[in-house]
Amino acid sequence: MTGLSRRRRLAAVAVTALCALAGAGCSSTTDGPSDGGAYLVWDPYPQFADDSEWVALLKKCGTSAGVTVERTGYDTTDLTNKALLAAQQGNSPDVLIVDNPVISTLAEAGALTTTEENKLDVSSMEANLLGAGQRDGRTYGVPIGANTLALYYNKDLLTAAGVDPASVKDWTSLTAALTKVKAKGKKGITFSAIGTEEGSFQFLPWFWGSGAQLTALDSPQAVSALTLWTDWLKQGHSPNSVINNTQTTSWQEFATGDYAFAENGTWQLANAEKLGFAYGTIAIPASAGGPAPAPTGGEFVSIPVQNKTDRYAASQKLVACLTSADNLLTTDTTLSYVAPVAAVQERQAAADPKLKVWVEAVRAAKGRTGDNLGTKYPKISEPLWTAVQAALSGAKSPREALTAAQAAATAR
Known part of the structure; x- marks a missing residue:
């Protein structure tokens, strides 16, 4: 790619794709990389102060690479905007740590090098996690860890309803469990179906678990997934509040102790330990059984x-250090992530048996921009969450809502 064509592509993506994906206004300012001294690392972890284990690891890797590391932590949305603008200005950081859906946008813009160019070894990384960072057969980064979704359950409510969590293996057995819970006067399952990316994120395990593909939003399989959710509302297994629930508010509903199940992620593990009741986790079941593919975060x-x-x-040495097996174990424990390497996943599960379910869920997961969708994903996701909203509110049937979604996605 010539310098001129790269600049034009960066400018085009800056105006369209990245601002749409980030969902926030773009700023024209940047803190900009150095002129040769310290190596700049930008990450989406502003919650970690200079005395944190994460920053200590960055400094350790810098020492190992023989350079000084200057790190800045940004809010995720702010970081994605700054990353593209810095690339436009020829002022990118040396190492950039970004949310996995953003990789495709930056790669399309020509803002990232490939792992092949920098001789980064990704052979030990799980293929389903690596897929989120791939475009047209090339890999544009190394996963540092992943989170995903599973079902938390209230042990007391299930015991009172005579439900063995191990019996929940598919949609039929899950709905049967919800029916038993309702018969005991309690509530079934809560989740987030809000009209944002969070809503699509939470719907995807059911969508993919039906066998549906994002290139055909109106397939019979997709309709069956949305029908499952709408039927739960009609039957009183899920509250109407799911239409406006974020993942945080749905967790707050579960924390009341009134719900048997809640769909949520690894990021709630610390909060789960503070619940006033015993809890457990199971993988989200696919329609016909087995764990459903849930979308990966991280x-x-x-x-x-x-x-x-x-x-x-030196940048290659920094990345290799940050993603080495031993450092991944420490980092992913800090971030509540499941490691992207099978051997490290096993060590995590051995150290904390509660992570076994999450390891299983991550192994079945897939990237939202995978299947070579790349920057097409945001153009599909918005019509999808709009369809979920329309069906759950009763404005349209699941089939009508998804037919409209497919038409909208095709027109973009």
Whole structure:
């Protein structure tokens, strides 16, 4: 790609794709990389102060690479905007850690180097997690960890209803469990179906678990998934509040102790330990059984394109250090992530048996921008969450809502 064509592509993506994906206004300012001294690392972890284990690891990796690391933590939305604008200005950080759906946008813009170019070994990474960072057969970063969704359950409510959590293996057995809970005067399952990316994120395990594909939103399988959710509302198994629930508010509903199940993620593990009742977790079941593919959250460690190519050698050492097996174990424990390497996943599950279900869920998961969708994903996701809203509110039938969604996605 020539310098001129790359600048034009960056400018086009800056105006369209990234601002749409981030869902926030773009700023024209940047803190900008250095002129040769410290190596800049940008990450989406502003919650970690300079005395945190995460920053200590960055400094340790810098020492190992023979360079000084200057780290800045940004809010996720702010970071994605700044990353593209910095690339436009030829002022990118040396190492960039971003949410996995953003990788496709930056790669399309020509803002990232490939792992092949920088000789980063990704052979030990789980293929389903690596897929979120791939486009047209090329890999644009190394996953640092993943989170995903599963079902938390209230042990006391299930015991009182005579439900063995191990019996919940598919949609039929899950709905049967909800029916038993309702018969005992309690509530079934809560989740987030809000009209944002969170709503699509929470619907995807059911969508993919039906066998549906994002390129055909109106398939019979997709209709069956949305029908499952709408039927739960009609039958009183789920509250009407799911239409406006974020993942945080649905967790708050579960924390009341009135719900048997809640769909949520690994990021609630610390809060789960504070619940006033005993809890457990199971994988979200696919329609016909087995764990459903849930979408992956988590970040990739990437090396942006630099004008001074002699900086790549040290950047490669930084990324290799951050994603080494031993460091991943420490980092993913800090971030409540499941590691992207099978051997490290086993060590996590051995150290904390409660992570076994999450390891299983991550192994079955897939990236939202996978299947080579890349920057097409946001154009599909919005019509999808709009369809979910329309069906759950009763404005349209599941089939009508998804037919409209497919038409909208095709027109974009």
